[in-house]
Amino acid sequence: MKVVLTLLSPPPSLNNSTYNVPGKGRVKTRAYKDWRRDAAWQLKLQKPPHFTGLVSVTIMLPMNTRGDADNRIKAALDSLQEAGVVKNDRQCCPVLIDRGNVEVTTITIEPRPEL
Template sequence: MTSLLKSKRQHLAFKADERPCYVQRTPAEVVELRLPEPPSTNRLFRRSGPKVVKTEAYRAWRRQAEAVGNLQRLGRRVGPSDVSIYIPETRKDTDNLAKPLIDAARHIGVIADDGPSYVRNVSLIRTSEHEDCRLVFRPTDLIPQPF
């Protein structure tokens, strides 16, 4: 009998490329998304007893990023993508900014998932052109590049 019972969330689970926020967007070859600068990865989570939870700063940034991203009315990338992330000149560690930005793009529906089947290569470029972050999703080149 218990095998017939489903958890509360199980019936709501979608495959990555079936999520409503992703499917409702029109497929596009190149997608450019602008988001506010996120908190550093070191400030995204905190320990609360035995659990690790999102910090209030991260939750507030995520709400803002999703609102800003949805207002841009972007398409979605289908298939594997290379991501170029243009970040402002700040004192934050370069690699600490990628994770929350790509996670936000996934929640907005620009990419189906942030796993290796969908995001193949990530380039982080510091620039003084803008104060926000710009993510450009392009098709992955199928030819392996030598190191």
């Protein structure tokens, strides 16, 4: 069963997701935490199934999304995990990210056959 979910804003770039704190290491920025929380709620409202096995994920960004597309994969997968769509984002393999003729970020998830 293929599931298509949407996010109103594209995932933030990893370049803007964390900062260094002496003695603590990398800490998530407030903007990144806010985006993840909002994205998780948007996903939950779409009532997706909960995937327990391996899944393939395709992330389609709007064509006008700035920056490197690959810097946005982690945020998108983290939001899937936070929303409970996947138990752990390690289940997501392969992951494809692209830009296309979409108005909002679209995430397609499909179960993989057991290996």
